[in-house]
Amino acid sequence: MLRLFQTNEIRQVVELEGDWDFEPTDQDDHIPATYHYRMPVPGCWEMHPKLHTYRGKGVYRRTIHITEQTAVRLIFKGVSHTARVFFDGAEVAQHYNAYTPFTSRLITDVQAGEHEIVVMVDNSFHSDSKLHIANDYYTYGGLIRPVAIEYMQPVYIERLQFTPSYENGQWQASIAAVVTNTSSASAQVRLQGALGETPIRFDAVDIQAGETALIQTRGAFPDAQAWSNGSPNLYKLQVQLFKDGEQTASDDLIERVGFRTVTTANGRIQVNGEDIVLKGFNRHEDHPMVGASFPYQLMVQDMELMLEAGSNAVRTSHYPNDERFLDLCDERGIYVWEENHARGLDIEHMRDPKFQEQCLVCNREMVENHVNHPCIIIWGILNECASNTPEGREMYREQLEQIRGMDQSRPLTYATHHREHDICFDLADIISFNLYPQWYTDEDPGELVDRARGWAEELGGSGKPIIMSEFGGDGFYGMRDASRVRGTEERQADIIESNLAAYTSRPYISGMFIWQFCDCRVVEDLGWLFSRAGTQNSKGIVDKYRRPKLAFEVVKKYFEQK
Numbered sequence: 001m002l003r004l005f006q007t008n009e010i011r012q013v014v015e016l017e018g019d020w021d022f023e024p025t026d027q028d029d030h031i032p033a034t035y036h037y038r039m040p041v042p043g044c045w046e047m048h049p050k051l052h053t054y055r056g057k058g059v060y061r062r063t064i065h066i067t068e069q070t071a072v073r074l075i076f077k078g079v080s081h082t083a084r085v086f087f088d089g090a091e092v093a094q095h096y097n098a099y100t101p102f103t104s105r106l107i108t109d110v111q112a113g114e115h116e117i118v119v120m121v122d123n124s125f126h127s128d129s130k131l132h133i134a135n136d137y138y139t140y141g142g143l144i145r146p147v148a149i150e151y152m153q154p155v156y157i158e159r160l161q162f163t164p165s166y167e168n169g170q171w172q173a174s175i176a177a178v179v180t181n182t183s184s185a186s187a188q189v190r191l192q193g194a195l196g197e198t199p200i201r202f203d204a205v206d207i208q209a210g211e212t213a214l215i216q217t218r219g220a221f222p223d224a225q226a227w228s229n230g231s232p233n234l235y236k237l238q239v240q241l242f243k244d245g246e247q248t249a250s251d252d253l254i255e256r257v258g259f260r261t262v263t264t265a266n267g268r269i270q271v272n273g274e275d276i277v278l279k280g281f282n283r284h285e286d287h288p289m290v291g292a293s294f295p296y297q298l299m300v301q302d303m304e305l306m307l308e309a310g311s312n313a314v315r316t317s318h319y320p321n322d323e324r325f326l327d328l329c330d331e332r333g334i335y336v337w338e339e340n341h342a343r344g345l346d347i348e349h350m351r352d353p354k355f356q357e358q359c360l361v362c363n364r365e366m367v368e369n370h371v372n373h374p375c376i377i378i379w380g381i382l383n384e385c386a387s388n389t390p391e392g393r394e395m396y397r398e399q400l401e402q403i404r405g406m407d408q409s410r411p412l413t414y415a416t417h418h419r420e421h422d423i424c425f426d427l428a429d430i431i432s433f434n435l436y437p438q439w440y441t442d443e444d445p446g447e448l449v450d451r452a453r454g455w456a457e458e459l460g461g462s463g464k465p466i467i468m469s470e471f472g473g474d475g476f477y478g479m480r481d482a483s484r485v486r487g488t489e490e491r492q493a494d495i496i497e498s499n500l501a502a503y504t505s506r507p508y509i510s511g512m513f514i515w516q517f518c519d520c521r522v523v524e525d526l527g528w529l530f531s532r533a534g535t536q537n538s539k540g541i542v543d544k545y546r547r548p549k550l551a552f553e554v555v556k557k558y559f560e561q562k
Contacts, residue, residue, distance in 0.1 A: 001015070001146065001296055001324060002015060002075070002077065002146050002148055002323075002324075003323060003324060003327055004296075004324055004327035004328065004331070005236070005254070005256050005327070006254060007253065007254050007255075008252055008253065008254060009238075009252055009254070010240065010249055010250070010251055010252040011150060011151065011152070011153075011156070011251055011252060011253070012150070012151040013075075013148050013149070013150050013151075014148060014149050014150075014151075015146060015147070015148045016041065016062060016064070016117075016147045016148055016149060017041060017042065017146065017147070018040070018041065018062075019038045019039065019040060019041070020038070020039055020040075020041045020060045020061060020062045020143070021035035021037070021038065021039075021060065021061040021062070022035060022037040022038065022039035022045065022058060022059065022060055022061075023035045023036060023037060023058065023059050024037075024045075024051070024054060024056060024057065024058050025056075025057050025058065025059055026056065026057065027057070028057070031059060031086070031089075031118055031120070032059055035059075035061060037050075039060065039142065041060065041062075041142075041143045041147055042077075042078075042142075042143055042144055042145050042146050042147065042293045043142055043143065043144070043290070043291075043293045044080070044140035044141060044142045044144055044290065044291030044292055044293045045058055045140075045141045045142045046140055046141065046142075046291050047289075047290065047291055047293075054141065055123055055124050055125075055139075055141065056122070056123070056124050056141075057120065057121065057122045057124070058120075058121050058122075058141060058142070059118060059119070059120050059121070060118065060119040060121065060142075060143060061116065061117070061118050061119075062116075062117045063114055063115065063116055063117075064114070064115050064117060064149065065113070065114055065115075066110055066111070066112055066113065066115060067112055068112050069109065069110065069111055069112060070110050070151050070152075071106055071107060071108045071109070071110060071151070071152045071153070071154065072087075072106075072107050072110050072149050072150060072151055072152060073103050073104055073105070073106050073107065073149070073150045073152050074087070074092065074093065074103065074104040074107075074117065074147070074148075074149055074150075075101065075103050075146075075147065075148045075149070075150060076093075076095070076101060076102055076103070076119075076143070076145070076147055077101045077145035077146045077147070077322070077323065078098055078099060078100070078101065078143075078144045078145030078322065079095065079098065079102075079119065079121055079142075079143055079144065079145075080098030080121070080123050080132075080139060080140050080141055080142060080144045080292065081096065081097060081098040081122070081123050081129065081131075081132040081139060081141075082095070082096050082121065082122040082123075082129065082132075083095045083096075083102075083119055083120070083121055084119070084120040085104055085117070085118070085119050085120075086116075086117070086118040086119075086120075087104070087107050087115065087116070087117055088115055088116055089116070089118075092104040092105050092107055093105065096128075096129070096358060096361070097131060097132075097341060097358065097361070097362050097365070098123075098132065098139070098140075098144060098292070098319070098341075099319035099320045099321070099341055099362075100320055100341075100361075100362055100365035100366055100369065101145070101323070101365070101369055102365070103150075106152055106154075106182050108154075108182070119143060121141060121142060121143070122141075123139050123140065123141035123142075125139075125525070128354060130349065130352055130354045130355040130358050131341045131342055131355075131358050131359070131362065132341075133345075133349075134523050134525030135343055135344065135522075135523065136343070136344065136522050136532075136537060137284055137286065137318070137343075137520055137521070137522055137523075137537070138286065138291075138292075138520070138521040138522060138523055138535075139523070140291040140292040140293070142293070144291070144292050144293040145293065145322055152251075153243075153250045153251050154181065154182045154183035155179065155180070155181045155182070155183060155187045155189060155207070155241065155243050155250070155251070156179070156180060156182075156241065156251045157177055157178070157179055157191075157239060157241055157251055157252065157253040158178040158179065158180050158212065159177075159178050159253070159368060159369075160175065160176065160177050160178075160237060160239060160253055160255050160372065161175070161176045161178075161368075161371055161372065162174075162175055162237055162255060162257040162371075162372050163175075163176075163407070163409050164257070164258075164259040164260060164261065164374075164409070165261065165409075166259075166261050166272070166273075170220055170221070170222045171220070171221045171222070171224040171226070171259045172218065172219065172220050172221065173195070173218070173219060173221060173257075173259070174216065174217075174218045175193070175195075175200060175216065175217050175218070175219070175237070175239075176214055176215070176216045177191055177202065177214075177215045177216075177239055177253075178212060178213075178214055178215075179191070179205075179207060179212065179213050179215055179241065180207075180211075180212045181207040181208065181209060181210065181211055181212070181213075182210065183209055184209050184210075185209055186206055186207065186208045186209055187206070187207050187243050187244060188204060188205075188206050188243065188244050188245065189204065189205055189206070189207055189213070189215070189241060189242070189243055190202070190204040190241075190242040190243075191215055191239055191240070191241055191242075192239070192240050192242065192249070193237065193238055193239035193240065194236075194237075194238055195219075195221060195235055195236075195237050195238075195257070196224075196235040196236065198219070198221055198223070200217060200219060200237075200239070201217065202215050202216075202217045202239075203215070203217075221259070224259045225259070226258075226259050226260055226272050227258025227259055227260040227330075227333075227374040228260060228271055228272055228333060229271070229276070229312050229333040229334070229335060230333060231333070232258065232330065232331060232332060232333035232374075232375075233258060233259070234256050234257070234258050234330060234331065234374070235256070235257055235258065235259075236254060236255075236256055237254065237255045237256070237257050237372075238252060238253075238254045239252065239253055239254075240252045255372045256327070256330065256372070257372050257374065258330065258374030258375075259374075260272050260374050260377075261273070261409070262377045262378075262409065262410050262411060263411075264411045264429050264430060264464065264465050266463075267463050267464065267465055267466075267508060267510075268465055268510050269377075269411070269430065269465045269510045269511065271335070271377060275510075276312075276335070276510070277509070277510060277511060277512075278312065278313040278335055278337075278467065278510065278511030278512065278513070279310065279311055279312055279313060279511070279512060279558075279559045280306070280311045280312060280313030280314050280315065280334075280335070280511075280512075280513050280514075281306060281309075281311060281313075281314055281315070281513060281514050281516060281517035281541065282314075282315045282317040282469075282470060282513050282514065282515050282516040282517065283302065283306075283314050283315070283316065283317065283516065283517040283518065284317060284516065284517075284518065284520040285321065285322065285325075286518065286520035286521055286544070287518075287544065288521070288544050288545065291521075294322060294325070296324060299322070299324060299325045299328055300328065301546060302325075302517065302518070302546070303325075303328050303329075303332060303334070305517075305542060305546060305548070306334070306517065307332065307334075308556070309541065309552060309555045309556050309559055310555065310556050310558075310559030310560040311334070311555075311559055312333075312334065312335055312559075313334060313335040313336070313337070313511065313513070314329065314334055314335075314336055314337075314513075314517075315336075315337040315339070315380070315469065315513045316336065316337065316338045316339060317339070317343075317383065317515075317516070318339060318341060318342070318343040318383045319339070319340070319341040320338055320339075320340070320341070320362070320365075320366040320369075320370060321336075321338065323369070323370065323373075326338075326370060326373045326375060326376065327373075329373070329375035330373055330374055330375045333375075334375055335375060335377050335378075336373070336375045336376045336377065336378075337376075337377070337378040337379075337380050337413070337469075337513070338366065338370060338376050338378070338379060338380065339379070339380030339381060339383060339414075339415075340359060340362045340363050340366055340380070340381045340382070340399070341359075341362050342355075342359055342362075342381070342382045342383065342385055343383045343384060343385075344383065344384045344385070345382075345384075345385045345386070346385075346386055347386040347389045347391055347392050350385060350386055350391070350392060350395060351391065355395075356395050356398070356399075359381070359382070359395070359399055360398075360399065360402060363381065363399055363402055363403055364402070364406070366379075367379065367403055367406045367407055368406070371406070371407050376410065377410060377411075378410060378411055378412070378413055378430065379403050379407070379410055379411075379412050379413075380412070380413050380414055380415065380432075381396070381399045381400065381403070381412070381414050382395070382396060382399065382414050383414065383415045383434070384415060384416065384417045384434060385414075387414065387416050387418055387422050387423065387424040388416075388418040388421040388422055388423060389423075390423070392424070393423055393424050393427070396414065396424045396427055397424075397427055400412050400427050400428065411429035411430050411465075412428055412429050412430070413428050413429065413430035413431070413432045413467065413469075414428055414432065415432045415433070415434045415469040415470060416432065416433060416434065417433075417434045417435070419433075419435075419452070419455060420455045420458075420459070422455070422459060423459065423460075424460075425455075425456055425459045425460035425461035425464070426459075426460030426461070427460075428461070428464070429464065429465075430464060430465045430466075430467055430510070431456040431461040431464050431465070431466050431467070432466075432467040432468075432469035432511075433449075433452045433466070433467070433468055433469060433470075434469050434470035434471075434515075435448055435449075435452065435468065435470070435471060436470070436471055436472065436473070436515075437471070437498075437499065438473065438494075438495045438498060438499070439471075439472065439473035439474070439495055444498075444502075445471070445498050445499045445501075445502035445503070446501075446502035446505075446506075449468065449502055449503060449506060449509070450506075452466070452468075453466060453508060465510035465511075466508060466509055466510060467509070467510055467511035467512070467513070468499075468503050468509060468511070468512045468513070469511075469513050470513060470514075470515040471496075471499045471512070471514065471515060472492070472495065472496060472499075472514050472515040472516065472539045473486075473491065473492050473495040473496070473539060474486065474487050474492060474538045474539055475487070475488065475489045475491065475492025475493070475538060475539070475540075475549050475550070475551060476488070476489070476533075476538050477489070477519070477538075477543035477547055477549055480550075487538075489549045489550040489551065490550060492539075492549065492550070492551050493549070493550040493551040493553075493554045496514065496541075496551045496554050496555060497551075497554045497558075499512075500512065500554070500555070500558040500559075501558070504558050504561060514541060514555065515539050516537070516539050516540050516541075517540060517541060517542065518540040518541075518542050518543070518544060518546060519536055519537060519538050519539070519540035519542075519543045519544040520536065520537050520540070520544065521535060521536060521537075521544075522535050522536060522537050523535070541555055
């Protein structure tokens with residue numbers, strides 16, 4: 001399942017789910033002659049009983065049958081974390097970052113018969129990887145998200161971008177289509193579309209051979225119903241491509257969209273002009289039975305538990321999420337803060353040119369692929385990185401400007417732990433603090449958040465909304481003790497309650513995200529400071545198997561308050 005809805009009616013898309021051949025390897029360019037494993041795709045290789053802690057390189061192989069001469073393209077929704085893709089021995093794609101999708105180049109003149117797909121995967125921590133490093137979560141290996149093959153025409157729709165606005169008492173939208181011509185001749189292209197029952201018209205354009213064109217239109221949709229947390233109205237946006245005067249469409253693309261606006265006026269966050277308070281969780285894609293490769297059923301389980309706790313929001317800490325989970329958030333009306341993939345990195349690490357280069361690619365792929373989700377109301381970058389240094393500030397500035405250049409319809413933020421030393425508040429639209437009173441410090445949550453508001457006012461964030469983006473404490477499932485010592489469920493519940501009591505009572509707080517929704521696996525490479533018991537971060541409100549802890553009912557009490 002690539003998405004929770006059908007993305008094409010004309011273009012043929014075939015998912016490649018199932019068992020693939022697999023072989024670990026210690027060689028960079030070696031494609032094995034023999035494979036000793038069968039590995040499910042999508043999936044993480046750590047789920048195999050002989051590969052629980054394997055970190056390194058592995059090669060996947062699959063044979064497909066094609067019935068007639070055609071052109072194809074391979075889609076990968078997530079490969080962790082570095083991929084090289086081969087089709088019949090020829091390299092057709094390279095990609096870095098587990099959490100953003102990519103496609104191969106168009107493979108032309110594919111003959112009928114059997115064809116081999118090989119994917120070389122690497123999840124090791126090495127000098128060329130500046131985002132996937134030893135960190136306080138686990139970097140799984142494998143084809144962790146769905147894979148598919150598309151049967152393509154030489155002129156095709158690459159992507160769509162839908163941007164709603166509310167003007168003069170009615171909904172309007174700008175719609176852009178990116179169309180690519182891979183043929184050897186120019187093509188006249190006419191697009192025809194519909195949003196729900198409303199037709200959409202584009203001007204015809206000529207696209208030269210080997211070129212890509214941006215085709216845009218704008219229209220009013222007076223009958224559209226707004227998307228919101230309480231009424232998550234969604235519409236199918238379908239665009240068909242007609243080439244060189246043909247009366248039959250040769251390609252199409254379908255997105256699912258919603259009409260809503262997001263603003264940050266008067267120190268608050270508004271959706272459709274109404275102030276909201278975000279009450280939610282930081283969520284890692286991690287489960288002991290599947291690693292980072294979530295089937296739909298487990299996504300729904302997470303969603304239902306968060307809703308049961310009274311949540312209306314989720315932060316995709318600390319990377320872009322599986323798009324099927326975002327589809328669920330669209331359907332259930334859950335507000336999403338989606339952020340790029342960079343966590344807890346100091347300026348020495350960030351100075352490497354590959355760091356900013358890899359961040360900028362991640363940002364582009366995140367926005368281009370996820371921009372049409374109405375659930376995403378905030379873009380975030382660079383969690384707990386060097387926003388306290390002049391060099392870091394320039395990287396924050398460049399990344400925030402990059403995202404604004406792609407999408408101006410959402411506010412931007414980043415989560416900081418630098419307190420009064422942060423120098424980037426003026427660059428963001430929302431000020432977000434990661435603070436852990438009563439866990440890492442003995443501070444009173446109410447006094448600390450009031451101080452945080454003062455830092456924001458003094459350091460460039462005056463008048464901007466404030467979010468408490470992380471807070472919490474360890475609670476080991478089943479560890480109950482009347483002493484309420486650190487690590488017990490009782491102590492965790494106390495910490496969560498004191499934090500939520502402070503934040504929900506302060507009208508200047510526009511959001512709160514508990515660290516974290518579920519316990520998650522971590523690496524052992526971080527030294528003594530983060531050598532967590534059982535290689536697990538145990539700050540979840542539910543444990544790794546989704547069993548609620550005592551803090552769950554505390555959260556529910558505060559999140560369900562009006």
